[in-house]
Amino acid sequence: MKHLIAFLLLFSAALSGQFTPKNDLVKDPYFNSPQPAGTPEKVKLVHSDRFDKNPEKYGGNPYFSGNVQFAHQGSVLTADEVIFYQDQNFVKALGNVRLQNADGSVITSGEMEYDGNTQKGIARKAVVLTDPGQTIKTQTLYYDRISNKAYFNTGGVISKDGNVMYTRSATYDLNSRLIDFTGNVKIENPEYIVEGANIIQNQNSNTATFNGPTTITNRQNPGNLIYTEKGTYNM
Known part of the structure; x- marks a missing residue:
């Protein structure tokens, strides 16, 4: 009888463990911010x-x-x-x-x-964010639905209206439609190549604002190169 009781207790414990989920979820630190009220x-x-x-x-x-x-x-x-x-x-x-x-x-x-x-x-692995008129491709994308912002720092490509933008990291504000590119930024279109350290693109006005050393190269005449550290470019 003692052996039977011991077996039943062990069996009951096994069933309890089987149907009680473990709290083994390890969240990325990105999720650690305070939640809304x-x-x-x-x-x-x-x-x-x-x-x-x-x-x-x-x-x-x-x-x-x-x-x-x-x-x-x-x-x-x-x-x-x-x-x-x-x-x-x-x-x-x-x-x-x-x-x-x-x-x-x-x-x-x-x-x-x-x-x-x-x-x-x-989002991870071959991430694509499609917004009306543009596409963002990267390997890891962090997004916040409250601030309506998306961010990546694993390198990415943004395509819009014939312009292709390459950057190490970027923050996209879906409300203002501003993209802040940082680190080895390169913008290519059929006419020009723009390269700089920090470029902010306005998707509404289709303009790019340069902050820091930036070069604009004419594709047809590469010798026609413009250097600036502050300015705006109509894309």
Whole structure:
């Protein structure tokens, strides 16, 4: 009888461990900023073909696969698979990730993490942000839905209206439509090549403001080179 009781206790403990998710989520420091005042809206599951929960996978947290769709604050996230850390209002999406935002911008990537409490996200692997009229490509993109800003420091390419911009890092304000390029900035179009350390581009007026040493080279006549440390260029 004692052996039977001991076995039942062990079996009960095993079941408890199997269905109680572990708090094994390690967040990027980017998510550590204070969350907005008030009770945050919960990230919600809209659809998935399959639901699974395995104590040996993802710390026992539920994960969804097949046409997965989550929604939060007017944005819709789709992916092949999504791990849902429900207690932390946090999701991690894997494979063919797509985030459609209410402002019309779309982010696609191989992976994405999103925190419903801070409304911040990190997209990784072949990231593409598409905004009306332009495309931003990089390997890692940080975005804040409250400030409506996106940032990368892993090198990126921005394309718009025949202009192609290369930079080490950039911050894009989707409200003002200003992009602040920093570090080895290069802008190419059919007529000119612009190179500088810091260039701010206004997507509304299609102008670039130079801050620091900048050169403008005429493609047809490379000897016709302009050097400036402050100025504005109509793109």
